[in-house]
Amino acid sequence: MTVQRVRAKFCCGSKEGTTVFMHAVYSDDIQSENGRFTKATPWADLKMNVDNPDAAIQFEVGKEYYVDFTPA
Numbered sequence: 001m002t003v004q005r006v007r008a009k010f011c012c013g014s015k016e017g018t019t020v021f022m023h024a025v026y027s028d029d030i031q032s033e034n035g036r037f038t039k040a041t042p043w044a045d046l047k048m049n050v051d052n053p054d055a056a057i058q059f060e061v062g063k064e065y066y067v068d069f070t071p072a
Contacts, residue, residue, distance in 0.1 A: 009037040022046040
């Protein structure tokens with residue numbers, strides 16, 4: 001059986017200390033990458049607590065990130 005990953009695209013909406021809040025990207029323009037993600041992946045909100053300060057600073061408000069889901 002071939003394992004397929006699901007790739008989603010999220011935008012960092014806000015941060016509170018080491019807590020990062022993200023939401024799935026959205027666009028009505030189906031020609032844009034965000035439009036293709038809107039059509040192909042589910043809506044989602046993501047809240048992450050990132051205890052490692054060096055990792056937490058990598059997330060910038062307004063910046064977009066790919067998130068890959070694969071079975072563990």
